[in-house]
Amino acid sequence: MDHSNTTNGKINWPELTRKLRQGENQAWESLISHFTPQLDAYMRIKWNNWKVYPQEAGDTLAKTFFIFSIKIEERKFPKVPGSETEKDYRSYLTQICENDWRNLERKLSKRREDGRVDQDFDIPVLDTEKDLLELDELREAQIQQLIVCLGTLNPDEQDILEMFYFEGMSQKEIATRLEMPYQTVRNKKSKAMKKLRVCFGLNQ
Numbered sequence: 001m002d003h004s005n006t007t008n009g010k011i012n013w014p015e016l017t018r019k020l021r022q023g024e025n026q027a028w029e030s031l032i033s034h035f036t037p038q039l040d041a042y043m044r045i046k047w048n049n050w051k052v053y054p055q056e057a058g059d060t061l062a063k064t065f066f067i068f069s070i071k072i073e074e075r076k077f078p079k080v081p082g083s084e085t086e087k088d089y090r091s092y093l094t095q096i097c098e099n100d101w102r103n104l105e106r107k108l109s110k111r112r113e114d115g116r117v118d119q120d121f122d123i124p125v126l127d128t129e130k131d132l133l134e135l136d137e138l139r140e141a142q143i144q145q146l147i148v149c150l151g152t153l154n155p156d157e158q159d160i161l162e163m164f165y166f167e168g169m170s171q172k173e174i175a176t177r178l179e180m181p182y183q184t185v186r187n188k189k190s191k192a193m194k195k196l197r198v199c200f201g202l203n204q
Contacts, residue, residue, distance in 0.1 A: 013084045020072050028147050031089075032065055038090065039064065039097050047101060056104055062146045063166065064097040069150065070162050071096075100166075149199035157192035160185060 011034075019027035039061060043050040050057050071077045077092050078084035150158065159178065163169040171189065175182040 011086065013086060013089065014082045017072065017078065017081070017084055020069075021075075023151060025148070025151075028065075028069075032147065035090065035093055036061060039093060042094060043097060043101065046098075049105075050101070053104075060097060060100045060104065063100050064093055065147060066150060067096050067100075067162065067166060068093060069147070070158055073155070073158075145199075149196050152195050152199055153192050157188055157195070160189050161192055164189060 016027055016031065020031060040057070043057065043060075068077070071092075075081075078088055153161070156178075160174055163174045163177065164171065169177070171185050172182055174180075175185045178185065180188075
């Protein structure tokens, strides 16, 4: 944890919130390194299939911090500014994480009914501690890279991607909510995805 966010060895959570809202990379790195192991441990205990789908679990953790970055920017967290605690952070992040996993489970259930689970999900067999360690390191690296790449997007682009990918809205619905022309939403989404592809090195 970044020591600039601590007082007498304890994390100053309101100060961390302020730095997160300002987009300070060290603050985000501190948040991610502090809560990723806690979220992962909780989900492994609470959800039996969390370890079965490691790639999807990693995606859910990444989405959790992405959605949280939007909520904190919109000042939807904390409820009472200046009095937030670690428990407030943990509860909010856990709620986001579980909601995303429930959505995934619903998709899995539908795919099971359609007989398409094996096509959509490659379930690896993890036999050794080394396999699990390498997987955890990969997840952490992916999350760190995602945070960096999201920082290249402006607020409109972040809003559009959140509504399209996480809320399941169409571009027409997004245009209505944001009171933007449909073509503007389409162009902004395309530009945002291009930025992410470039940042992730997928622009070939």
